[in-house]
Amino acid sequence: MAEIALHARRLRKQFGGVRAVSDVSIDVHANEVHAVIGPNGAGKSTLINLLSGELFVNAGSIMLGEVDITGLAPDQRARAGLGRAYQKTTIFPRFSVHENVRLAAQARSHAPLRMFGGIATNDEVNRRTDAAIAKAGLAGRESIVANLLSHGEQRQLEIAMVLATDPKIILLDEPLAGMGQAEARAIIALIASLKQGRAVLIVEHDMDAVFELADRLTVMHDGHVIATGVPAEVRLHPAVREAYLGNHGDAA
Amino acid sequence: MRARPRLPSWLVPFLCLMAAVALPFWVPTYYTQFASKALIMGMLAMALNLAVGQGGLVSLCHAAFFGVAGYVLALTSPKYDAASLLLTLPLAVLASGLAALAIGALALRTRGVYFIMVTLAFGEMLYFFFHDTGIGGGSDGAFINLKPEIAIAGRQLLDLDKPMAFYFVVLAFTVGVIALLLMLVRSPFGHALAAARDNERRARSLGFPIFRIRLIAFTISGALAGLAGYFAAAQFGFVAPEMLGWHQSATVLAMVLIGGLQSVTGPLLGALVLLGLEEVLKANLAQWKLAEGLIVIAIVLALPNGVRQLWPLLFGQPRQKPSSGKVAPETGRG
Numbered sequence: 001m002a003e004i005a006l007h008a009r010r011l012r013k014q015f016g017g018v019r020a021v022s023d024v025s026i027d028v029h030a031n032e033v034h035a036v037i038g039p040n041g042a043g044k045s046t047l048i049n050l051l052s053g054e055l056f057v058n059a060g061s062i063m064l065g066e067v068d069i070t071g072l073a074p075d076q077r078a079r080a081g082l083g084r085a086y087q088k089t090t091i092f093p094r095f096s097v098h099e100n101v102r103l104a105a106q107a108r109s110h111a112p113l114r115m116f117g118g119i120a121t122n123d124e125v126n127r128r129t130d131a132a133i134a135k136a137g138l139a140g141r142e143s144i145v146a147n148l149l150s151h152g153e154q155r156q157l158e159i160a161m162v163l164a165t166d167p168k169i170i171l172l173d174e175p176l177a178g179m180g181q182a183e184a185r186a187i188i189a190l191i192a193s194l195k196q197g198r199a200v201l202i203v204e205h206d207m208d209a210v211f212e213l214a215d216r217l218t219v220m221h222d223g224h225v226i227a228t229g230v231p232a233e234v235r236l237h238p239a240v241r242e243a244y245l246g247n248h249g250d251a252a
Numbered sequence: 253m254r255a256r257p258r259l260p261s262w263l264v265p266f267l268c269l270m271a272a273v274a275l276p277f278w279v280p281t282y283y284t285q286f287a288s289k290a291l292i293m294g295m296l297a298m299a300l301n302l303a304v305g306q307g308g309l310v311s312l313c314h315a316a317f318f319g320v321a322g323y324v325l326a327l328t329s330p331k332y333d334a335a336s337l338l339l340t341l342p343l344a345v346l347a348s349g350l351a352a353l354a355i356g357a358l359a360l361r362t363r364g365v366y367f368i369m370v371t372l373a374f375g376e377m378l379y380f381f382f383h384d385t386g387i388g389g390g391s392d393g394a395f396i397n398l399k400p401e402i403a404i405a406g407r408q409l410l411d412l413d414k415p416m417a418f419y420f421v422v423l424a425f426t427v428g429v430i431a432l433l434l435m436l437v438r439s440p441f442g443h444a445l446a447a448a449r450d451n452e453r454r455a456r457s458l459g460f461p462i463f464r465i466r467l468i469a470f471t472i473s474g475a476l477a478g479l480a481g482y483f484a485a486a487q488f489g490f491v492a493p494e495m496l497g498w499h500q501s502a503t504v505l506a507m508v509l510i511g512g513l514q515s516v517t518g519p520l521l522g523a524l525v526l527l528g529l530e531e532v533l534k535a536n537l538a539q540w541k542l543a544e545g546l547i548v549i550a551i552v553l554a555l556p557n558g559v560r561q562l563w564p565l566l567f568g569q570p571r572q573k574p575s576s577g578k579v580a581p582e583t584g585r586g
Contacts, residue, residue, distance in 0.1 A: 052457065054457075073456075074456050074457050075456045075457070075458075075459050075460055075461050075462065076459075076461075078456075078457055078458055078459030079459040083457075084457055086453075086454075086457075090451060090453055090454045090457075091451065091454060092447055092450045092451050092454060092455075093450065093451070094450055095447070095450070099443070103443060103444065103447050103455075103458065104458045106440050106443070106444065107444070107455075107458040107459040107460050108458075108459055109440075111440070112440060112444065112459070112460065113440060113441045113444060113461075113464075113465060113468075114439055114440045114441060115435070115436055115439045115440075115441045115442075116435055116439055117439060117440075118438055118439070119438065119439070119440055119443055122440075161454075161458065165458055165459060
């Protein structure tokens, strides 16, 4: 079996009396795309926020490789090797594409807060910046100010920024939301290529994309995991058909 | 775009510096003193702009850091002797820096309007500390009878009582502050600070320790405000609690807005404009404060990016080199 990049055990998160996530365990394997699906309110976004550190768990533990990151703040988790993209595109809108990605590479460099010298002097940062821009398909667009990009390109930019931090695992929250067909095809291809050498966890509503991309699926319902495994198995799982896909046949 | 020959980028700063050096030889002493005062306020405004413009941290307590350094000079000055600048200046800057570190460590846990209010509250606390206790003469303030001297082993190197010598020392420190701020703003640290200003969530999730970055910037900003406060106290030979009050903080914020948030030297220009305006209006109008207020409002409305916006209008020079698009538009330029 492949190496486990992220291992979350029995996570619980309560908002007042509501258990948004209870007893959720998930193993994300390296070199795989792991999709989390479930109806609205199933706790998917809460789960991704627990993993990235924007919310802290009430119980449970999160291991990134061999490192326990349960108590770490989001920036510390990022430096430990966890990258995330948001449901609503989150970039530096007034900076150029190049500067957006360069900042990401800088954040993971050896001296991210150096106070002297220019910003272009670190060869390692420059190399990772250029590589991430090329990988995300934004070569030639470097000098454009980020808020002038199309919605799809802003998504690509956000993924390029995550890539430039050289993460061990990437969390993607609904990467296809609000995207046209052609744009979506490009992003799907990009996401499929991300798993080489790292793990990808994706929350997505587009079932076609999920079944195309996912090597492994976890289905959530009411804050619980009701099934997890390879897509072909999960699809046939009775509880999944009951709770999520409904009895109307194959939603995929 | 108009095809005009572009001036080399070093030319304008160089000419400004030459003019500043030549100034005291051409104008009466009064104006040399006025120029010293303007440079000191310019230093304060540039220091504040590191927090406001680059960091997005609108602080209403920078006058307190300014005043703390002034009080350090007043309290360390012997009654009938001059204090040593080489000793008291670092002490004053250190005291302001520590005050900024302590206040920043608490205030930076809040955001936006709350941050403004918390800094205002801390600034007022320091104001009342000097106002209501006997330290430094309470509400009456304290005199600094003799300007600090620059002396090594008892030999005086520069007599700061001479307005011209004082002016050149202030000018040298102003140039130093500009150089330091330019270095910071263009460094990876400065870019990280600006990134956190534009999108805190993204900066954090990339791995930048936001709180630490902002606290460092706020502390440096406060320490530089202290540098300005030290010279202000030395120039006037007097410190009073008003030096720390929010009124002063707001005035400096107005200088920053007049000069423009987006460059290192803009606030210096803003200080020159505001103080120059005051000087002219005071001499000619009884209701000069009213006129000043209206003009400041007009400037801020007409030139939202500061008076430096006039530059391309007057000289038709593009602000941004089209070829160097990799440079982010709002990172500071000389």
